[in-house]
Amino acid sequence: MKIAAAQSIVTNDIAENGRTIRVLIEEAAKQxxxxxxxxxxxxxxxxxxxxxxPEDWHQLDWKSHSAELEAIAQTCKKHGIFAVVGSAHPFNSPHPPHNSQYIVSDSGDLVARYDKRYLSNSELSGWFTPGKQPVTLEIDGYRFGCLTCIEVQFPELFMEYERLDVDAILFSSYGIRNFFQIALRAHAGFNCLWISGATPAQTAPEGPAGIIGPDGKIISHCPAEPRNALAFALIDRDNPAYDGALNKARPWRRAARDGDIYRDAQNEA
Incomplete structure (x- = not known):
C-alpha cells in the first residue's frame, strides 16, 4: 500500500490549519x-x-477544533483515505490536554487516538497530560503504530511496537532536526520497520518530512523548504529489496532479544 508523510504549515488559526490538512489529504488520495x-x-x-x-489552552476555540476535525473526517470519507492528525486533545478540566494523534478512517470515523506517553519536563509543567498505552491500527493487512516527538529518544517504544507486529510507525513531531533524522533511521534499521515522519513546514529547512524503509534508508522526503508538501512510499512486505531486513534480520533479532537461542546453545555446551 502507498502511504504519505505530510509537511504542513501550522498556524494559530485552527480553521486555516484544517483547510491545509484537507488539501493535503485530497492530494495524497489523488496520488x-x-x-x-x-x-x-x-x-x-x-x-x-x-x-x-499553558493557560492559552483554556482560550482555544475547541468548538472550531471539533468542527474542523469533523470536516477532515468527511474529506477522508470522500476520498477513501486514512489520516493521522497531530493535535492537542481536551482532557478533564482543570488538567492540561493530551498531545495526541487522531486516527481517522476512510469511512470518516475517528477510530482511535494516540496520546503521547513520554513528555519532557516542560511539557509536564502544565502543557500536557501524558497518555498511557501504545496504539495500533490495521489497514489493508498492514499494521501501524504511533509515536510523537521526543519519544524518538526511547528505543524501548520502537521495540515495543516491533513486538506488537507493526509494519510501520507513524511519527509525528514539531520538527525532525538532524538528531531526530539520524535516530529515526537507526530505529527503522534496528527494528526493521518503515517509519513515516511528519513535520511542520516551518521547520523543514532543518529536516523535512519523509519516509524511511525497514533497512534504515530514506525512501523519499519532502523539499527542505518551508512549504506544504507530501512524501510518498510503498509499503510492501514482498519487495525483494527488503527480504534481508524483514525475513532474516527481524525474526533473528526477535529471537536474540528473547534469548532462547542462547540458552539452548548453553545447554548443549
Missing amino acids: GARLVNFCEGALSGYSKAQIAS
Whole structure:
C-alpha cells in the first residue's frame, strides 16, 4: 500500500490549519495513498509555538477544533483515505490536554487516538497530560503504530511496537532536526520497520518530512523548504529489496532479544 508523510504549515488559526490538512489529504488520495500522517499540533497548533502559554489552552476555540476535525473526517470519507492528525486533545478540566494523534478512517470515523506517553519536563509543567498505552491500527493487512516527538529518544517504544507486529510507525513531531533524522533511521534499521515522519513546514529547512524503509534508508522526503508538501512510499512486505531486513534480520533479532537461542546453545555446551 502507498502511504504519505505530510509537511504542513501550522498556524494559530485552527480553521486555516484544517483547510491545509484537507488539501493535503485530497492530494495524497489523488496520488494513490491509503494513509497520510501529519505533524504534532497540525490542527490545534503546538505548545510554545502557536500556543504561547499553558493557560492559552483554556482560550482555544475547541468548538472550531471539533468542527474542523469533523470536516477532515468527511474529506477522508470522500476520498477513501486514512489520516493521522497531530493535535492537542481536551482532557478533564482543570488538567492540561493530551498531545495526541487522531486516527481517522476512510469511512470518516475517528477510530482511535494516540496520546503521547513520554513528555519532557516542560511539557509536564502544565502543557500536557501524558497518555498511557501504545496504539495500533490495521489497514489493508498492514499494521501501524504511533509515536510523537521526543519519544524518538526511547528505543524501548520502537521495540515495543516491533513486538506488537507493526509494519510501520507513524511519527509525528514539531520538527525532525538532524538528531531526530539520524535516530529515526537507526530505529527503522534496528527494528526493521518503515517509519513515516511528519513535520511542520516551518521547520523543514532543518529536516523535512519523509519516509524511511525497514533497512534504515530514506525512501523519499519532502523539499527542505518551508512549504506544504507530501512524501510518498510503498509499503510492501514482498519487495525483494527488503527480504534481508524483514525475513532474516527481524525474526533473528526477535529471537536474540528473547534469548532462547542462547540458552539452548548453553545447554548443549
